[in-house]
Amino acid sequence: MSEAEALELDAGDPGHRELFDVPPAQGGDYPEVAYFAGNSLGLRPRATRTELLEDLDAWAALGVEGHLDAARPWLPYHELLTGPAARLVGALPSETVVMNSLTVNLHLLMVSFYRPTRSRHRIVIEDSAFPSDSYAVRSQARFHGYDAEDAIIRLRPRPGEDCLRTADVVEQLGGDVALVLLGGVNYLTGELMDIPTITAAGHAAGAVVGWDLAHAAGNVPLSLHDWDVDFAAWCSYKYLNSGPGALAGAFVHERHLGGDVPRFEGWWSTEAATRFEMRPESRPPVSADAWQVSNPPIFSMSPVRTSLEIFDKIGIGVLRERSVRLTSYLAGLLSALPLRVITPSDPARRGAQLSLRIEGLKAGELASRLRFEYGVIADAREPDVLRLAPVPLYSTYHDCWRAATALAEAVPAS
Numbered sequence: 001m002s003e004a005e006a007l008e009l010d011a012g013d014p015g016h017r018e019l020f021d022v023p024p025a026q027g028g029d030y031p032e033v034a035y036f037a038g039n040s041l042g043l044r045p046r047a048t049r050t051e052l053l054e055d056l057d058a059w060a061a062l063g064v065e066g067h068l069d070a071a072r073p074w075l076p077y078h079e080l081l082t083g084p085a086a087r088l089v090g091a092l093p094s095e096t097v098v099m100n101s102l103t104v105n106l107h108l109l110m111v112s113f114y115r116p117t118r119s120r121h122r123i124v125i126e127d128s129a130f131p132s133d134s135y136a137v138r139s140q141a142r143f144h145g146y147d148a149e150d151a152i153i154r155l156r157p158r159p160g161e162d163c164l165r166t167a168d169v170v171e172q173l174g175g176d177v178a179l180v181l182l183g184g185v186n187y188l189t190g191e192l193m194d195i196p197t198i199t200a201a202g203h204a205a206g207a208v209v210g211w212d213l214a215h216a217a218g219n220v221p222l223s224l225h226d227w228d229v230d231f232a233a234w235c236s237y238k239y240l241n242s243g244p245g246a247l248a249g250a251f252v253h254e255r256h257l258g259g260d261v262p263r264f265e266g267w268w269s270t271e272a273a274t275r276f277e278m279r280p281e282s283r284p285p286v287s288a289d290a291w292q293v294s295n296p297p298i299f300s301m302s303p304v305r306t307s308l309e310i311f312d313k314i315g316i317g318v319l320r321e322r323s324v325r326l327t328s329y330l331a332g333l334l335s336a337l338p339l340r341v342i343t344p345s346d347p348a349r350r351g352a353q354l355s356l357r358i359e360g361l362k363a364g365e366l367a368s369r370l371r372f373e374y375g376v377i378a379d380a381r382e383p384d385v386l387r388l389a390p391v392p393l394y395s396t397y398h399d400c401w402r403a404a405t406a407l408a409e410a411v412p413a414s
Ligand SMILES: *Cc1c(COP(=O)(O)O)cnc(C)c1O
Pocket: 101, 102, 103, 104, 129, 130, 132, 133, 183, 187, 212, 214, 215, 235
């Protein structure tokens, strides 16, 4: 692996790094970090600061009149996010809303779509689900009066394997399953699940199928509407570059809109046209907006709007193509090192992330060495997993080369 070769690849396949602020390195030979933690917190688009300040200054200039008179009026502000978010996940605008945070959205959607009965009350998740999802489904089961140990089915890979096989997942979807709630891309292994096949199998078993797209949105192309997914939610601070704790997205399939599924409501659940008539009963719109509860935080929506505009302009299909090239290049460099990549090697079964199982030292210590000695930012999941995500918007082949050469020095040969 040569540095010149990496630089040449960058010249031919440059990405969009110029749209982002890349932090300075705290060690190593280069001024900027090689950033591989975009699956944890994406970098800040340069336009975010300017556009957020514009929205903030409208408040100073207009006070309450900003609801209607701001350049981007606050009252319908959330609608500016709906179209770009819908296109990103392959949904109709009426099926999509940006609101709250991810786990809150999962709860609001489970209020509607986890309707257990004695004979059908189980929830299927991955054993390696992100803890928040595990806590959420366990607390939902308890809320409905079930024992979480009994109600939650945790899918485990076969002995000696790191990822789930689609056929094994399908086989576990029995007649007692009320809800299947899996990660579209697993946060730990980086495995991209076969969303359409598992969704269809869940439906065939009589279950509702929801997806946590925290690691999938902005990473891989999605077709939630065509795949007939019942509901989904995702956060915006990972691949969607909208800042720490940024607002999340939610999807509800068209066939569930406007019906009588139970929902928790507030004044933003009612249709906009008559909201200010201040009636005691709501008139929910026939859209995912009906799942909103409160009036949205404009200064939190602003960075999501700026970021979604970038995805909308470039297109997730184009980004995915560069992502496959970039991640394959990194995978090739890593294959020469004494490391085990636990992410599937088939590009169709993974997104941008490669997870490595480290032996001989702790993942946290390795991440810290990479940061301070090489200026490479990776993410450690204790005890032994290191995650690297080359992000097609701003990561470079040279970043990948830096990560691989740093790992070659920092990881003891076994
Ligand atoms: C990042 C992540 C979360 C975080 O939840 P928040 O509610 O946004 O704090 C939840 N689930 C998964 C799968 C994640 O990757």
